[in-house]
Amino acid sequence: IFLAAAVYCINSAGYLAIRDLRAELYAKAQTLPLNHFVQEKTGILMSRIINDVEVLGKLISSDLKDAITDFFYIVTHLLLLLYLSWKMFLAVFIIVPIVMGPVSAFADKIRRATRNQQERLSSLNGHLQEVISGIRVIRAFSMEKAEAKRFWEFNQDLSDKTFKGHFYHQVGPSLTELF
Structure with missing residues (x-):
């Protein structure tokens, strides 16, 4: 239940961030000087607004969820290892x-x-x-x-x-x- 709630919260935050970032990039593109559009290909600018933001959104949503989950796995496993064997616990910090x-x-x-x-x-x-x-x-x-x-x-x-x-x-x- 907690994992489902976390996935929902983190993924929705990621998609909302994508939406907001695209809107900000679009607004910024509207204020760029005209010579920027002559120097830069339109497709590259479009790709930045669409594709690059999508990659960032994946980072925010799924990779952040994995990082949080992995952090708690590491903490719980280290505590369990400390409980089972303090020598192995110290060995982990060397290895x-x-x-x-x-x-x-x-x-x-x-x-x-x-x-x-x-x-x-x-x-x-x-x-x-x-x-x-x-x-x-x-x-x-x-x-x-x-x-x-x-x-x-x-x-x-x-x-x-x-x-x-x-x-x-x-x-x-x-x-x-x-x-």
């Missing part, structure tokens, strides 16, 4: 810092992969918006194949970064458990 080095390094890889994935998604959105809005010019100069090649490069890059990010997210917990 955990040693294990945290590789785990922290792997967490950095996950953060970089996620950031790269979001940047590539923004680039793909920017390119796609540019192509769709300029389709008349592209067809007038018979540039369909060149634009298809550019789209393939953006798409392939996004696919590689997405796979890498998902791979790290799937393997990371197993490596942590192994240590």
Whole structure:
């Protein structure tokens, strides 16, 4: 019952944060100078408002719930371990810092992969918006194949970064458990 209530509260807070953040980003976009829209692709700006905020919302909702739950698991397990064996309790405080080095390094890889994935998604959105809005010019100069090649490069890059990010997210917990 408490877990269900926590999930409900944290997830609703996450989705409300997404809503509010998107509204604030939209309001900010309305006040940007016009030369910003000339320099920046519209698709990239759209991706920032839609996709990047979605990732942040996931962080707020599900990852926060996991962090809170894990914190209470750690505290209760440490108290139980202290009750069962104070020697093992002290051993944990020696072993955990040693294990945290590789785990922290792997967490950095996950953060970089996620950031790269979001940047590539923004680039793909920017390119796609540019192509769709300029389709008349592209067809007038018979540039369909060149634009298809550019789209393939953006798409392939996004696919590689997405796979890498998902791979790290799937393997990371197993490596942590192994240590």
